[in-house]
Amino acid sequence: MFExxxxxHQISKGDYKAQVPGLREALLDAQYxxxxxxxxxxxxxxxxxxxxxxxxxxxxxxEWMDPRLIDTHAFGNISGDEKEYPPMWRYWRALPAKGxxxxxxxxxxxxxxFTQFKEEVDTAALxxxxxxxxxxxxxxxxxxxxxxKFWFHLGKKAQKVRLTALEKDPRTRWRVGEREWMHLKHYDxxxxxxxxxxxxxxxxxxxxxxxxxxxxxxxxxxxxxxLLESLRQRLAQAMPQPTTTRSAPLLAPLDGLRVLDRLxxxxxxxxSDYTEQLEVLQGRLNALSxxxxxxxxxxxxxxxxxxxxxxxxxxxxxxxxLDARHYHVHPIAAPSEDELAQPYLWRFWRRLPRRGRFAIFxxxxxxxxxxxxxxxxxDEANWMRAYSEINDFEQQLHDANVIVVKFWxxxxxxEQLKRFQAxxxxxxxxxxxxxxxWRNREKWPAYREAVHDMVERTSTPxxxxxxxxxxxxxxxRIKVLRCVCEAIEAQxx
Amino acid sequence: MFExxxxxHQISKGDYKAQVPGLREALLDAQYxxxxxxxxxxxxxxxxxxxxxxxxxxxxxxEWMDPRLIDTHAFGNISGDEKEYPPMWRYWRALPAKGxxxxxxxxxxxxxxFTQFKEEVDTAALxxxxxxxxxxxxxxxxxxxxxxKFWFHLGKKAQKVRLTALEKDPRTRWRVGEREWMHLKHYDxxxxxxxxxxxxxxxxxxxxxxxxxxxxxxxxxxxxxxLLESLRQRLAQAMPQPTTTRSAPLLAPLDGLRVLDRLxxxxxxxxSDYTEQLEVLQGRLNALSxxxxxxxxxxxxxxxxxxxxxxxxxxxxxxxxLDARHYHVHPIAAPSEDELAQPYLWRFWRRLPRRGRFAIFxxxxxxxxxxxxxxxxxDEANWMRAYSEINDFEQQLHDANVIVVKFWxxxxxxEQLKRFQAxxxxxxxxxxxxxxxWRNREKWPAYREAVHDMVERTSTPxxxxxxxxxxxxxxxRIKVLRCVCEAIEAQxx
Numbered sequence: 001m002f003e004x005x006x007x008x009h010q011i012s013k014g015d016y017k018a019q020v021p022g023l024r025e026a027l028l029d030a031q032y033x034x035x036x037x038x039x040x041x042x043x044x045x046x047x048x049x050x051x052x053x054x055x056x057x058x059x060x061x062x063e064w065m066d067p068r069l070i071d072t073h074a075f076g077n078i079s080g081d082e083k084e085y086p087p088m089w090r091y092w093r094a095l096p097a098k099g100x101x102x103x104x105x106x107x108x109x110x111x112x113x114f115t116q117f118k119e120e121v122d123t124a125a126l127x128x129x130x131x132x133x134x135x136x137x138x139x140x141x142x143x144x145x146x147x148x149k150f151w152f153h154l155g156k157k158a159q160k161v162r163l164t165a166l167e168k169d170p171r172t173r174w175r176v177g178e179r180e181w182m183h184l185k186h187y188d189x190x191x192x193x194x195x196x197x198x199x200x201x202x203x204x205x206x207x208x209x210x211x212x213x214x215x216x217x218x219x220x221x222x223x224x225x226x227l228l229e230s231l232r233q234r235l236a237q238a239m240p241q242p243t244t245t246r247s248a249p250l251l252a253p254l255d256g257l258r259v260l261d262r263l264x265x266x267x268x269x270x271x272s273d274y275t276e277q278l279e280v281l282q283g284r285l286n287a288l289s290x291x292x293x294x295x296x297x298x299x300x301x302x303x304x305x306x307x308x309x310x311x312x313x314x315x316x317x318x319x320x321x322l323d324a325r326h327y328h329v330h331p332i333a334a335p336s337e338d339e340l341a342q343p344y345l346w347r348f349w350r351r352l353p354r355r356g357r358f359a360i361f362x363x364x365x366x367x368x369x370x371x372x373x374x375x376x377x378x379d380e381a382n383w384m385r386a387y388s389e390i391n392d393f394e395q396q397l398h399d400a401n402v403i404v405v406k407f408w409x410x411x412x413x414x415e416q417l418k419r420f421q422a423x424x425x426x427x428x429x430x431x432x433x434x435x436x437x438w439r440n441r442e443k444w445p446a447y448r449e450a451v452h453d454m455v456e457r458t459s460t461p462x463x464x465x466x467x468x469x470x471x472x473x474x475x476x477r478i479k480v481l482r483c484v485c486e487a488i489e490a491q492x493x
Numbered sequence: 494m495f496e497x498x499x500x501x502h503q504i505s506k507g508d509y510k511a512q513v514p515g516l517r518e519a520l521l522d523a524q525y526x527x528x529x530x531x532x533x534x535x536x537x538x539x540x541x542x543x544x545x546x547x548x549x550x551x552x553x554x555x556e557w558m559d560p561r562l563i564d565t566h567a568f569g570n571i572s573g574d575e576k577e578y579p580p581m582w583r584y585w586r587a588l589p590a591k592g593x594x595x596x597x598x599x600x601x602x603x604x605x606x607f608t609q610f611k612e613e614v615d616t617a618a619l620x621x622x623x624x625x626x627x628x629x630x631x632x633x634x635x636x637x638x639x640x641x642k643f644w645f646h647l648g649k650k651a652q653k654v655r656l657t658a659l660e661k662d663p664r665t666r667w668r669v670g671e672r673e674w675m676h677l678k679h680y681d682x683x684x685x686x687x688x689x690x691x692x693x694x695x696x697x698x699x700x701x702x703x704x705x706x707x708x709x710x711x712x713x714x715x716x717x718x719x720l721l722e723s724l725r726q727r728l729a730q731a732m733p734q735p736t737t738t739r740s741a742p743l744l745a746p747l748d749g750l751r752v753l754d755r756l757x758x759x760x761x762x763x764x765s766d767y768t769e770q771l772e773v774l775q776g777r778l779n780a781l782s783x784x785x786x787x788x789x790x791x792x793x794x795x796x797x798x799x800x801x802x803x804x805x806x807x808x809x810x811x812x813x814x815l816d817a818r819h820y821h822v823h824p825i826a827a828p829s830e831d832e833l834a835q836p837y838l839w840r841f842w843r844r845l846p847r848r849g850r851f852a853i854f855x856x857x858x859x860x861x862x863x864x865x866x867x868x869x870x871x872d873e874a875n876w877m878r879a880y881s882e883i884n885d886f887e888q889q890l891h892d893a894n895v896i897v898v899k900f901w902x903x904x905x906x907x908e909q910l911k912r913f914q915a916x917x918x919x920x921x922x923x924x925x926x927x928x929x930x931w932r933n934r935e936k937w938p939a940y941r942e943a944v945h946d947m948v949e950r951t952s953t954p955x956x957x958x959x960x961x962x963x964x965x966x967x968x969x970r971i972k973v974l975r976c977v978c979e980a981i982e983a984q985x986x
Contacts, residue, residue, distance in 0.1 A: 004752045004949040011748060124617040131624040141739040148741050192954060199953045204878025205739045207950070212746075221747050230741035246634040246698045248641050248723035253705075254714050255504060259497045385697025456497040457700070460692045461685060 038099030048152030051162035052213030086400035092349035097341035141205035274474035282321035305409030327358035398462035531592030541645030544655035545706030579893035585842035590834035634698035767967035775814035798902030820851035891955035
């Protein structure tokens with residue numbers, strides 16, 4: 001795939017001088033239009049060989065365009081804070097919002113490629129990593145991001161010439177070290193590896209653009225024009241139509257019997273039993289939260305449930321056992337403007353806890369397959385793909401030592417009605433009941449379907465759903481606390 | 494993901510009797526409408542636990558519907574002829590045409606799951622296999638196939654009861670052997686493995702439908718209704734709109750310089766040199782074709798090139814060296830009606846050679862990114878995804894010991910004009926020149942772009958493009974023969 005980038009492409013000085021002013025102006029125009037319509041973000045990945053002009057290109061783009069609308073991120077080895085999160089965390093934080101351009105200098109490709117290069121781990125492991133990347137990029141494309149993947153290439157001889165020149169110049173000497181010469185020495189191995197990676201990850205929605213890095217003028221114009229044409233084409237496109245679902249529809253079981261129906265929602269627990277057990281369990285959880293081994297883990301608790309099922313009360317009993325410095329509760333409502341400018345999982349990646357900490361989500365990413373599905377905020381193709389995207393997300397958490405515990409607090413319609421009425425009658429609780437709650441209640445059957453599909457399709461070995469019978473609040477809170485303790489203990493063994 | 498299938502769903506005898514006649518009639522109606530509009534095929538995958546009703550369901554569907562419009566294929570271990578082809582070959586052969594229903598009993602999931610179960614190969618290898626499957630299913634969905642993946646499940650106790658019952662009945666005793674009891678013994682391991690596989694491969698376009706296999710009536714109605722609703726929904730959908738391209742556009746290099754431009758098309762070779770070398774090379778190729786080690790390989794030769802570039806002549810010089818029983822030449826023109834009813838790669842999978850044989854393609858699957866792109870027969874999103882699909886396809890060939898050699902025969906526009914005119918003037922060659930050829934010639938620049946993108950994006954380590962300077966026919970033929978010999982020799986070493 002590199003043959004075309006080893007032809008010694010060149011642009012003459014005169015040509016370059018003639019073309020650059022117009023190109024810069026057009027790029028600025030496109031950039032401002034992008035900002036004005038703010039319909040999609042642009043993400044540029046910069047990868048390739050040492051000395052092929054990666055850094056120069058990043059600088060160039062910032063020079064040619066309005067740098068206030070560009071977010072540039074350079075990534076080296078994963079280090080410091082980053083080690084406390086899943087590997088993809090740092091890239092999610094760097095995603096540009098709609099209307100902006102993000103440049104990732106050293107992207108999610110660098111680490112898998114260099115690991116394979118250095119350690120020659122087995123190919124299956126590399127391909128597994130690459131397939132993760134493909135799934136991520138496919139999701140980003142489905143979410144509307146314009147993705148430009150540049151690979152800067154040099155022939156072997158050209159690379160040697162370039163490294164020698166960089167080393168000679170006192171201003172650039174720092175850029176050439178042992179690592180770079182070592183790469184040159186194993187040029188052929190690296191070229192072959194890069195070819196495999198590019199082939200595997202050049203997909204219909206995110207193809208690689210291989211750039212011949214030898215001639216600076218050629219390189220600059222190539223990147224500039226590719227960016228310009230890509231922006232123009234996408235800006236000219238109408239808003240994407242709702243996608244036709246290509247999958248079979250999800251039918252409810254014929255007998256209407258679903259996992260949650262087997263729960264006996266009316267469990268009993270006396271107040272004195274509750275008080276007694278609460279104290280024991282909170283003590284146990286507190287001890288666990290200080291367990292030395294917990295510093296290798298972080299904890300994500302997800303609370304979903306029917307309206308008025310008692311999520312808030314259950315959460316307060318959990319936090320009551322924790323040091324306030326160790327947890328953060330994230331109430332999740334409709335996404336903000338900033339959040340709407342990003343893929344739907346973005347706001348949750350931002351809220352992941354560091355090692356030793358708890359993140360407690362009062363509602364969560366499951367909104368995608370619950371409220372967004374039922375209310376039609378997401379079209380069918382989009383919420384259908386969310387099941388596997390969410391499973392992917394939670395698998396990544398699990399693989400990074402995050403303990404994920406997901407609760408569905410279930411009450412029946414009668415119990416909900418009682419609680420709604422009680423809320424309306426009790427002054428200090430009236431803020432908890434809105435017209436929306438009553439409206440949602442009318443859609444009980446549609447929500448019921450959505451909840452069942454969610455539980456059945458996202459209960460995975462890495463992150464199973466825990467179903468909580470919640471007509472009795474005492475019982476529910478005790479079950480939640482016990483499950484949290486057990487989930488943590490299972491990991492600390 | 495199996496919780497929902499362990500609830501002991503049941504349908505009463507009365508309910509069943511009341512519902513079946515209407516369901517069968519509706520299924521038949523849908524089936525005939527499917528045949529009448531013939532806009533898409535339906536593919537049903539049947540997988541799951543022993544004794545959970547897989548075979549019964551296959552029989553049932555054939556009984557309830559018109560079996561003349563159903564193609565049922567049962568797959569056991571890969572054996573006999575099948576071993577001579579890539580693992581996916583047997584499934585490609587079994588794909589249903591538009592308007593028909595295909596049932597795969599034991600699908601592409603069986604082998605990876607059971608290999609993992611028996612040998613516990615490392616997880617990365619399993620995931621790599623599953624990712625291949627995801628890519629395949631995504632492609633099938635993009636090509637319009639309605640894919641229904643059923644997993645028949647049983648709880649551990651229910652499976653034991655079922656196996657015991659089957660063993661007791663003399664009519665079904667054959668279905669329960671050592672293998673089945675062994676599976677039951679390792680039920681928990683298998684359940685966990687199956688859960689991982691289903692989670693990983695349940696995608697937005699091809700979700701799994703888990704069926705509780707315990708109650709026969711429930712199982713039958715579930716499968717029947719799921720099929721009915723899926724058919725109805727898809728039949729009600731309008732023809733899919735051309736997909737919006739989500740990728741950046743492919744720009745030509747700024748200087749217009751591309752790999753093929755570096756070729757010096759006018760090579761010289763005298764007739765006497767040609768005659769001499771032809772004999773030597775044909776002898777060499779003939780010996781290679783009888784090499785004992787070649788029985789582990791098969792050979793696929795792809796000939797693409799400008800109109801009148803001499804593909805036919807070069808092919809005849811290759812076949813001249815081969816035993817007629819050992820090769821087959823496949824001239825590829827516009828797809829037939831049968832072929833249009835299938836994914837575009839289908840007609841090539843059918844033409845793969847068995848071990849020790851040559852398949853020579855005079856034009857090929859690259860039509861997708863050449864003529865179909867230029868003439869607009871495939872919309873942009875579709876030919877964009879073809880690059881990676883084709884790379885996938887050729888990688889599968891390579892992994893299955895198929896030697897893939899791809900030739901692009903290049904002539905320039907002047908040479909083409911000369912040959913066109915000569916063809917028109919020579920009576921016996923006149924059939925070789927049509928109005929289409931002249932029309933294509935007018936689109937030379939568009940074809941040029943398409944050819945370059947093709948060469949640059951599908952030249953892979955497993956199957957690189959060999960570029961042949963073909964203004965001189967002698968030179969071109971000799972280069973082709975030499976490259977074929979060298980490619981085979983490289984594999985026989």
